[in-house]
Amino acid sequence: MNIINKFTIDTSEMPAVETTRRFRVLGDIGAKFTIFITKNGTINYYDFISDEFTAGHVSASNNLELTLTNKAFERNIVFPSGGGDFNVTLVPREGTEIRGKKAVIHKKIAKQSSNATITLRPFTSNTGNYATFPTTTTTGALADTNKVAFNWDITNASSDAGGFGLIPTGDFKNLNNFTNLWFFTTTETVDGAIDADSDGGGFLVKVDDLTDIGIGSYVASVSSGGLDGLPIVIGINTATKEIELSIPQVFADGITLTFRAYGSKAINEAIGVRFDHAFDLFNSDTFGATNLLTKTIRAGSSGTTINLNGTYGVGHNNAQTKISGVGITTASIVSVAASASAGSFVASVSQDTLTAGTPIYFTGIVQVFNLIGSIMLLSYPTANKNIYLDVDQFLTPGTAS
Numbered sequence: 545m546n547i548i549n550k551f552t553i554d555t556s557e558m559p560a561v562e563t564t565r566r567f568r569v570l571g572d573i574g575a576k577f578t579i580f581i582t583k584n585g586t587i588n589y590y591d592f593i594s595d596e597f598t599a600g601h602v603s604a605s606n607n608l609e610l611t612l613t614n615k616a617f618e619r620n621i622v623f624p625s626g627g628g629d630f631n632v633t634l635v636p637r638e639g640t641e642i643r644g645k646k647a648v649i650h651k652k653i654a655k656q657s658s659n660a661t662i663t664l665r666p667f668t669s670n671t672g673n674y675a676t677f678p679t680t681t682t683t684g685a686l687a688d689t690n691k692v693a694f695n696w697d698i699t700n701a702s703s704d705a706g707g708f709g710l711i712p713t714g715d716f717k718n719l720n721n722f723t724n725l726w727f728f729t730t731t732e733t734v735d736g737a738i739d740a741d742s743d744g745g746g747f748l749v750k751v752d753d754l755t756d757i758g759i760g761s762y763v764a765s766v767s768s769g770g771l772d773g774l775p776i777v778i779g780i781n782t783a784t785k786e787i788e789l790s791i792p793q794v795f796a797d798g799i800t801l802t803f804r805a806y807g808s809k810a811i812n813e814a815i816g817v818r819f820d821h822a823f824d825l826f827n828s829d830t831f832g833a834t835n836l837l838t839k840t841i842r843a844g845s846s847g848t849t850i851n852l853n854g855t856y857g858v859g860h861n862n863a864q865t866k867i868s869g870v871g872i873t874t875a876s877i878v879s880v881a882a883s884a885s886a887g888s889f890v891a892s893v894s895q896d897t898l899t900a901g902t903p904i905y906f907t908g909i910v911q912v913f914n915l916i917g918s919i920m921l922l923s924y925p926t927a928n929k930n931i932y933l934d935v936d937q938f939l940t941p942g943t944a945s
Contacts, residue, residue, distance in 0.1 A: 546575035546612075546640045551649045553621075553632055557926050558655040559685030562625045565653070567632065569610075569617045576637035579608040581621060584629040595622045609637070627657025659685050660925045662817065666698055666915075667727075667932035673706040673941035675699040684924040686816075691920050698913040698935055700857050700942075704882040708859025709837065709909040709942035716938040717826035719917070724806040726821060726919075727932050728814050729764070730756040735785065737797040746792030749801075750785055756929075757787060757803055758813025767800035777803070806934075815925045823917035834914045836905060843900040848878070848891045850898065855880055855887035857911025859942020864908040867891060872904060879945035909942050 548571035558565070569577065580601075581590035588597040589606040598606075610617060623630065632651040636642055642649060662684075666677040680694040700710050715721045732751040740746045751757070762776045772791055779788030795801070805814040812818045839858065842851035850867075852858070859865070863876040875893035 546572040548572075548575050548577060548634070548636060548640060548642045548649075550643075551634045551651070553651050553653070555651055555653050557686060558623055558653060559687060560625060560627060560656040560658050561685055563623045563655070564620050565623065566618055566620050567651075569612070569634070570615060571612050571640075573612050573615060575612045575640045577610060577640060578635045578637060579610070580606055580633055580635075582631050582633075584631065586628075590621065595620075597624060623653075623655060627655050629654050654926075656686065656926060659683050659688075661928045662692075662921070662924065663928070663930045664692065664694060664919065665930060665932055666696065666935045668935050668939075670706075670936065670941050672703070673701050673708075673710070674935075675701055682921065684921070686924055686926065688924055689920070689922055691918055693918045694916070696915045698915055698939065700911045702856050702884065704884075706941065707856035707882055708880060708944055709857045709861075709865075709906075709911060710913055711859075711861045711864070711909050711940040711942055712913065712938060713940050714938050717831065719823040719915075719938060720821075720825075722937060725934055725937055726808070726811065726819075727804050727806040727934060728756070728811045728817075728929065729802060729804045729932065730814070731800050731802050732757060734795045734797060734799050734801060737795060739794045740792060744786075744788075746794060747789050748786050749789060749793070749795060751787065751801070752785070754780060754782060754785055754787070756814050758805055758810060758815075760807075760810035760813050761803045761805040763789070763793075763801050764804040765802045766795065769794065769796055769799060811931065812923075815929050816923060817925050817929065817931070818922035820920045820922070821917065822920075823915070835910045835912060836907075837909060837911050839904050839906070841898050841900055841902045841904055842886065842888075845888075845895070845898045845900075847894045848875075849888055850891055850895060850904070851886070851888045852904070854885050855882050855889065856884060857909070858889055858906060859909055860945050861909050861942055863892070865942070866907045867904055868907070869904045870902060871896060871898060872902075877906075882944065913939060 550570040553567040589601050591598045591605045592608045593605045630653045634649040663681045665679040678696045682692045701707050735750040775789040775791045777787050778790050805811045837857050839852045842853045845851045865877045873893050875891040878890040880889040
């Protein structure tokens with residue numbers, strides 16, 4: 545009895561464009577077998593003569609019948625543009641069997657129906673303090689590479705409730721020092737309650753769908769109940785749809801878990817996107833030129849109360865926000881009465897008589913934070929995805945007082 549030892553083909557998802565995959569059969573000389581290829585949901589078979597899929601089955605052209613004359617045989621298959629799921633099947637013939645006594649070998653390969661779009665966008669938990677965020681999009685096939693540049697103005701909200709400026713914090717002048725600014729997020733439903741007494745001791749969670757959950761993602765929030773610590777996904781069982789968490793939890797059946805994957809490694813595990821990022825560096829001159837907050841003085845200012853022609857962007861930042869200008873004594877901001885076209889703030893130091901229309905400059909707080917950088921994409925996902933930049937790691941909203 546001749547043996548077929550191995551049948552291999554790349555089964556990773558194919559891009560939408562026409563794609564060639566090469567299969568390889570290893571076995572004994574004299575081993576006989578048939579290979580045929582179908583497209584799911586159709587009656588289309590691969591024609592090994594024309595190298596295209598055709599409707600219906602004709603043995604002479606749709607069955608590749610071979611006898612090994614060497615211990616290995618290789619051949620290309622050409623998959624057409626467009627999407628679908630394909631099955632590549634090997635069946636042994638008389639006098640031949642597959643190692644392990646398998647009746648047949650099936651290989652399933654998925655193919656994208658169209659290229660995927662990645663949308664890069666800033667994210668904040670403080671939505672009331674920001675204007676609408678800019679976005680940058682890029683579209684490509686699975687294996688495409690692309691350098692995507694962005695030039696974003698992160699802008700403080702123009703409102704009395706949230707227009708108190710933005711405070712750059714931490715190492716904001718070199719955002720390349722942050723390892724986990726970018727993240728991907730998804731939600732999933734718990735399928736069965738868990739606690740310390742359940743199978744898995746609260747570490748194993750069954751969910752409805754594992755799509756977009758990867759090793760290194762963590763549970764950021766729950767729709768009901770609470771979280772114990774920061775549970776990270778350390779294992780995934782695709783057969784049972786279970787994830788293993790680093791910290792045991794108590795979850796009710798049917799609640800929604802929100803997952804976040806921070807950093808390029810975790811994002812790649814979750815959605816198959818590999819990338820490197822780079823931000824332009826700030827120096828004092830550059831930052832002052834592009835982000836300096838300037839207002840004009842309104843009539844009626846006296847003492848520590850300074851009236852402005854609109855206050856949006858001006859806010860309290862402990863003693864870090866400083867004022868300067870012609871005839872202005874350096875001081876910090878104690879409190880702000882917000883207005884789009886009027887308003888005022890209280891300074892920590894009393895001022896001499898101020899002339900209406902005089903520019904006044906603020907440091908330590910901005911109304912617009914200009915952010916320039918790029919992402920070098922080394923692969924694209926199988927479907928459209930959002931990747932977020934967590935601005936809360938380097939910008940803090942100012943306050944009224």
